[in-house]
Amino acid sequence: MVVGDLAQEVDVLVIGAGPGGYVAAIRAAQLGKNVTIVDKGALGGVCLNRGCIPSKAMISAAERYTHIKEASDVGIEVSGDVKVNMPKLVEWKNGVVKKLTGGVKSLLKGNKVEIVSGEAYFSGPNSVRVSNDESAQTYKFNDVIIATGSRPAELKVLPFDGKRILSSTDALNLQEVPERLVVVGGGYIGLELGTAYAKLGAEVTILEGTKSLLPGTDPSLTKMVTRKLKKLGVTVVTEAMVQGGEVNGDEVTVRASVKGEEKTYTGDYCLVSVGRTPNTDELGLDIAGVELDERGFIKIDNQCRTNVDHIYAIGDCAGGALLAHKASYEAKVAAEVISGQNSVIDYQAMPFVIFSDPEIAYTGLTESEAKEEGYDPVVSRFAFQANGRALSMNAADGFVQVVADKETKQLLGVQIVGPEASTLIAEAVFAIEMGANAEDLALTIHAHPTLPETLMEAAEGVFGNAIHMVNKR
Numbered sequence: 244m245v246v247g248d249l250a251q252e253v254d255v256l257v258i259g260a261g262p263g264g265y266v267a268a269i270r271a272a273q274l275g276k277n278v279t280i281v282d283k284g285a286l287g288g289v290c291l292n293r294g295c296i297p298s299k300a301m302i303s304a305a306e307r308y309t310h311i312k313e314a315s316d317v318g319i320e321v322s323g324d325v326k327v328n329m330p331k332l333v334e335w336k337n338g339v340v341k342k343l344t345g346g347v348k349s350l351l352k353g354n355k356v357e358i359v360s361g362e363a364y365f366s367g368p369n370s371v372r373v374s375n376d377e378s379a380q381t382y383k384f385n386d387v388i389i390a391t392g393s394r395p396a397e398l399k400v401l402p403f404d405g406k407r408i409l410s411s412t413d414a415l416n417l418q419e420v421p422e423r424l425v426v427v428g429g430g431y432i433g434l435e436l437g438t439a440y441a442k443l444g445a446e447v448t449i450l451e452g453t454k455s456l457l458p459g460t461d462p463s464l465t466k467m468v469t470r471k472l473k474k475l476g477v478t479v480v481t482e483a484m485v486q487g488g489e490v491n492g493d494e495v496t497v498r499a500s501v502k503g504e505e506k507t508y509t510g511d512y513c514l515v516s517v518g519r520t521p522n523t524d525e526l527g528l529d530i531a532g533v534e535l536d537e538r539g540f541i542k543i544d545n546q547c548r549t550n551v552d553h554i555y556a557i558g559d560c561a562g563g564a565l566l567a568h569k570a571s572y573e574a575k576v577a578a579e580v581i582s583g584q585n586s587v588i589d590y591q592a593m594p595f596v597i598f599s600d601p602e603i604a605y606t607g608l609t610e611s612e613a614k615e616e617g618y619d620p621v622v623s624r625f626a627f628q629a630n631g632r633a634l635s636m637n638a639a640d641g642f643v644q645v646v647a648d649k650e651t652k653q654l655l656g657v658q659i660v661g662p663e664a665s666t667l668i669a670e671a672v673f674a675i676e677m678g679a680n681a682e683d684l685a686l687t688i689h690a691h692p693t694l695p696e697t698l699m700e701a702a703e704g705v706f707g708n709a710i711h712m713v714n715k716r
């Protein structure tokens with residue numbers, strides 16, 4: 244008998260060990276299930292290995308460099324060369340990644356989750372074949388959670404070559420700061436990495452196909468970011484449809500039609516960040532009978548169940564917002580449903596964060612979305628320029644905006660552009676989650692001087708009684 248012919252039986256099989264998969268495995272194990280998790284790559288998935296964590300490490304290093312260069316603004320004179328050592332930066336970033344992926348491994352082991360390395364392929368609705376270079380093994384399961392995530396979408400006219408035409412993964416591992424970097428795609432990934440490289444000294448051009456950067460994000464939030472990009476020397480070209488490009492030696496030239504006019508942009512590297520493709524095409528989902536939508540994402544209900552009762556899908560491969568915390572949130576729902584609980588997805592207070600400069604974060608409804616949903620919204624905006632802490636940090640660009648229902652003052656949404664927006668949004672998410680109204684937020688004592696005071700003041704503004712701004716009457 245060939246090793247692996249005897250199928251192993253598990254309660255729950257999780258395919259993919261990203262922030263969706265590993266969280267699902269741990270929660271299912273906590274709830275008493277016998278769980279096996281399989282991944283063909285490194286534990287932690289995209290987020291830990293080539294997404295959230297490495298990109299934030301790079302952004303923080305780039306910010307530190309900028310702060311040193313701009314230190315004289317606050318009276319700190321730096322003499323001598325301040326240089327970027329890119330190989331060291333990448334090595335440090337890799338160290339951060341290693342620490343976290345090691346942590347995931349310990350957590351899985353600590354929860355008695357069996358870890359299997361290999362590529363999974365459905366051999367039927369209740370079985371998966373996992374193969375790696377050395378062996379193959381069939382697993383039979385009662386329930387399976389698909390968390391295979393996504394990969395960078397390729398532009399047919401400008402395919403990745405990993406040397407000059409880069410995916411986000413390649414761009415996180417460059418051994419030098421490009422002199423000129425062309426970024427194709429002005430979504431959050433292109434913007435975050437483009438900004439980091441601009442701060443590290445590259446001359447960056449961002450080509451975006453639509454009319455503005457960060458399509459889908461409220462323009463009032465992006466305006467401030469666009470202004471800052473200009474200050475950093477980044478060229479933003481909108482309505483630029485990329486037609487193709489060529490690599491010549493150490494250079495890459497990208498051809499684009501900009502508002503109908505043919506233009507070329509040359510850089511020593513080009514980062515293509517035009518979206519993500521779900522990893523649902525090489526998994527044998529047809530054999531399991533799992534339905535996909537027209538873009539290849541797995542269709543799920545509000546309990547993360549696919550059209551096949553005992554097959555669940557979570558995270559990027561199930562579409563919606565392609566964000567790590569959304570994957571982990573769905574992971575808990577799926578694991579709980581499998582374990583007999585009646586959990587359901589509720590995205591009302593989902594945080595969206597963009598680590599731009601300044602940062603953008605929002606949750607709930609914007610003013611126009613609130614109107615569309617039949618509310619009569621009242622909007623109150625408080626500027627960081629009036630916040631002592633922001634000024635003392637020399638980072639006072641931006642505002643906090645609260646959207647509340649006029650009659651009940653129920654909090655409907657919060658939008659922030661400014662310092663630490665990524666952290667500040669947590670209070671708004673919690674408030675909306677708890678069904679708070681603007682008065683609850685306004686009556687909460689906020690420490691002084693801190694950035695969250697802006698949330699309190701914006702909430703007071705809903706009633707026309709903010710202290711540190713002149714209220715609209």
Ligand SMILES: Cc1cc2nc3c(=O)[nH]c(=O)nc-3n(C[C@H](O)[C@H](O)[C@H](O)COP(=O)(O)OP(=O)(O)OC[C@H]3O[C@@H](n4cnc5c(N)ncnc54)[C@H](O)[C@@H]3O)c2cc1C
Binds near residue numbers: 287363522559
């Ligand atoms: C540059 C970048 C920056 C990002 N920054 C942020 C951020 O700041 N905040 C945020 O919330 N999100 C961010 N994201 C998005 C975030 O990384 C994803 O939303 C998240 O990783 C999705 O988690 P997941 O578990 O669904 O899948 P993934 O993390 O994609 O993991 C899927 C796993 O499945 C495995 N797999 C796939 N197919 C198979 C198979 N057939 N067999 C076995 N294993 C398989 C893969 O090897 C992978 O490890 C960023 C993404 C990128 C690219």
